[in-house]
Amino acid sequence: MSNVNGFGQLIEILKKNPKKIVFTEGTDARILEAASRLLASNFLAPILVGNPDEVTEAAESSGYNIRGAEIIDPNNFDRMDEMVDLFCELRKKKGVTPEQARETLSHANYFGTMLVKMGLADALLGGATYSTADTVRPALQLIKTKPGNNIVSSCFIMVRPSATGDNEVLAMGDCAINIHPSEDDLVEIAGETAECARIFGIDPKIAFLSYSTLGSGKGEDVDKMHNAAAKAKEKYPNLSIDGELQFDAAVSPRVARTKCPESEVAGHANTFIFPDINAGNIGYKIAQRLGQFDAYGPILLGLNAPINDLSRGCNALEVYSMAIITAALA
Numbered sequence: 001m002s003n004v005n006g007f008g009q010l011i012e013i014l015k016k017n018p019k020k021i022v023f024t025e026g027t028d029a030r031i032l033e034a035a036s037r038l039l040a041s042n043f044l045a046p047i048l049v050g051n052p053d054e055v056t057e058a059a060e061s062s063g064y065n066i067r068g069a070e071i072i073d074p075n076n077f078d079r080m081d082e083m084v085d086l087f088c089e090l091r092k093k094k095g096v097t098p099e100q101a102r103e104t105l106s107h108a109n110y111f112g113t114m115l116v117k118m119g120l121a122d123a124l125l126g127g128a129t130y131s132t133a134d135t136v137r138p139a140l141q142l143i144k145t146k147p148g149n150n151i152v153s154s155c156f157i158m159v160r161p162s163a164t165g166d167n168e169v170l171a172m173g174d175c176a177i178n179i180h181p182s183e184d185d186l187v188e189i190a191g192e193t194a195e196c197a198r199i200f201g202i203d204p205k206i207a208f209l210s211y212s213t214l215g216s217g218k219g220e221d222v223d224k225m226h227n228a229a230a231k232a233k234e235k236y237p238n239l240s241i242d243g244e245l246q247f248d249a250a251v252s253p254r255v256a257r258t259k260c261p262e263s264e265v266a267g268h269a270n271t272f273i274f275p276d277i278n279a280g281n282i283g284y285k286i287a288q289r290l291g292q293f294d295a296y297g298p299i300l301l302g303l304n305a306p307i308n309d310l311s312r313g314c315n316a317l318e319v320y321s322m323a324i325i326t327a328a329l330a
């Protein structure tokens with residue numbers, strides 16, 4: 001991971017402007033290992049959600065030094081009344097009562113998200129035990145989309161390490177959040193994914209993927225990707241975009257010469273927009289499991305504050321890496 005283009009840059013950004021990140025699963029051994037490593041650095045301070053005795057005991061029994069970590073207990077939080085009031089205000093259109101708010105805020109995913117909302121932390125990382133939906137839903141409900149965006153989406157940064165240090169870095173969206181994105185959703189996903197790609201040193205060449213290359217196949221899904229690519233070209237005239245493209249035409253110069261010789265993106269694409277979550281989720285995992293790419297993400301895009309989701313199968317190094325990525329995007 002230390003060789004990812006742009007990753008060292010992310011640490012430099014944080015060193016200039018250190019941040020605080022909330023971990024919602026304060027007793028998880030992987031979180032504690034990553035937290036102990038962050039505590040030994042000077043650029044990112046962990047806040048662990050949980051009962052202090054339980055968190056300390058978990059750290060001791062797994063052998064991680066978390067001395068100096070801030071631990072906040074939802075069941076003993078001195079600003080809980082203020083948090084409940086703010087929660088009710090944010091959810092007033094749903095008619096949430098203070099009793100319901102208090103119950104909801106006893107759950108670490110909602111409590112941690114409110115710590116970010118109240119400005120007590122800059123970022124949040126959860127999902128070591130929570131599902132994606134349970135990590136993301138509080139953010140969608142309380143943090144909301146940033147001004148100018150209609151949806152929250154996500155991308156993966158895919159890194160294939162090279163012995164020469166010249167790693168291959170790609171971006172793929174949206175493989176984790178929007179189940180059936182519309183044409184307009186896909187346009188927004190492309191813009192956000194391209195922006196994220198740049199942070200990781202990618203000069204985005206964006207392919208809207210399909211089973212058809214520029215009209216070779218027919219069908220509603222082909223039209224969707226074709227129209228989305230056309231709308232994206234209009235919306236982002238300075239970005240290199242093409243579609244609809246099959247994956248082979250998108251990445252292989254030889255196939256591109258045969259199927260779509262006029263395309264400037266085909267054969268060189270490095271930023272991939274999938275038609276839906278089925279294609280995207282399967283696609284990134286094929287690259288990860290069969291293509292030897294390391295997958296970093298899902299990185300949530302379009303949220304008003306940086307909150308990210310871990311895979312439940314993650315290891316401590318992935319937690320550490322995602323914490324840095326999340327906080328640097330703050």
Ligand SMILES: CC(C)(COP(=O)(O)OP(=O)(O)OC[C@H]1O[C@@H](n2cnc3c(N)ncnc32)[C@H](O)[C@@H]1OP(=O)(O)O)[C@@H](O)C(=O)NCCC(=O)NCCS
Pocket residue numbers: 132133134136137140141145150151152153175176177178179281298
């Ligand atoms: C993200 C996800 C959890 C949201 O589903 P949900 O909680 O059932 O969504 P709901 O329709 O009940 O909406 C909850 C709130 O989030 C908002 N929301 C939902 N999807 C949103 C999106 N993509 N962008 C912005 N806001 C969104 C809704 O407007 C709603 O807000 P409100 O409560 O203030 O009215 C759902 O789309 C999902 O399960 N996606 C797939 C996750 C997954 O399994 N990924 C694969 C593993 S990585």
